[in-house]
Amino acid sequence: MTETHVRAVVLDIEGTTGSASHVHEVLFPYARQRIANWLAAHRGDPAWTQVLRETRVLAGEPVLDEDGAATALIAWSDANVKAPPLKHVQGLIWADGYANGELTGHVYDDVPLALDRWQRAGIERYIYSSGSQEAQRYWFAYSDHGDLGGLLCGYFDLLSAGSKREPASYRTITDRLGVSAEATLFLSDVGEELDAAASAGWQTVAVRRPDDPRGGPVTGHRTVASLQEVLPDVPPGAAPAAGPMAPARTDTGHTPGTADVTGTTGA
Numbered sequence: 001m002t003e004t005h006v007r008a009v010v011l012d013i014e015g016t017t018g019s020a021s022h023v024h025e026v027l028f029p030y031a032r033q034r035i036a037n038w039l040a041a042h043r044g045d046p047a048w049t050q051v052l053r054e055t056r057v058l059a060g061e062p063v064l065d066e067d068g069a070a071t072a073l074i075a076w077s078d079a080n081v082k083a084p085p086l087k088h089v090q091g092l093i094w095a096d097g098y099a100n101g102e103l104t105g106h107v108y109d110d111v112p113l114a115l116d117r118w119q120r121a122g123i124e125r126y127i128y129s130s131g132s133q134e135a136q137r138y139w140f141a142y143s144d145h146g147d148l149g150g151l152l153c154g155y156f157d158l159l160s161a162g163s164k165r166e167p168a169s170y171r172t173i174t175d176r177l178g179v180s181a182e183a184t185l186f187l188s189d190v191g192e193e194l195d196a197a198a199s200a201g202w203q204t205v206a207v208r209r210p211d212d213p214r215g216g217p218v219t220g221h222r223t224v225a226s227l228q229e230v231l232p233d234v235p236p237g238a239a240p241a242a243g244p245m246a247p248a249r250t251d252t253g254h255t256p257g258t259a260d261v262t263g264t265t266g267a
């Protein structure tokens with residue numbers, strides 16, 4: 001199968017569409033230092049109740065109090081554990097940061113160009129990240145290239161799809177998309193994620209950005225430095241192709257968190 005048969009592209013965030021250093025040096029510390037205050041400020045709210053419940057379950061401590069939950073969440077953040085309750089609360093804290101102008105989502109220059117090119121070629125475009133769906137929406141809605149939400153068809157995260165290192169997660173996404181595994185292309189900077197996608201029958205391309213200190217190609221996968229190297233050559237200004245993709249949201253008033261087509265509901 002060549003890339004010309006691709007009907008859906010699924011993209012990782014950290015290290016693929018945005019820089020890993022932005023995630024680790026800006027986003028993670030921003031949330032970490034606000035976790036305790038966020039819990040105190042939202043005590044009793046539905047979101048607080050949900051974060052506490054999720055944290056108790058994952059920590060295996062059914063009576064964990066708010067301070068204990070904060071300690072567990074901060075420890076997961078320090079160890080970069082892809083823990084759903086941490087991803088949940090990080091997304092809620094970052095949402096405030098985007099809204100008050102303290103944060104923007106870092107997106108490499110080639111990303112909006114590639115998304116636009118794939119859209120015009122009739123290729124569906126999804127995100128699959130460990131960050132919560134809400135965090136993903138905000139990242140693209142408040143990107144340093146403006147609101148890119150209209151170029152995306154949906155979002156998948158740990159809760160809606162599962163771990164990115166498990167082939168079953170990619171099978172779950174295939175079921176939701178209604179696009180065959182062979183016609184779905186995954187782009188990521190992490191070999192284990194690409195291996196899992198390939199095991200599920202997906203096409204894969206590794207992304208290794210020039211600012212990535214790991215350098216070199218990802219073993220076992222074609223590796224590119226820019227999304228401009230991936231898929232198909234559509235002339236600028238070409239009319240949108242008729243295809244299976246969901247209609248893109250091109251309105252600049254797109255509200256994060258209210259997308260009509262999401263990884264949860266399918267496309």
Ligand SMILES: CSCCC(=O)C(=O)COP(=O)(O)O
Pocket residue numbers: 012013014015023027082087090128129130131132135136139164
């Ligand atoms: C805007 S999502 C923030 C990224 C994040 O929280 C994370 O853990 C990175 O995960 P990825 O799967 O995108 O590498």
Ligand SMILES: [Mg+2]
Pocket residue numbers: 012013014015016188189190
């Ligand atoms: Mg990544």
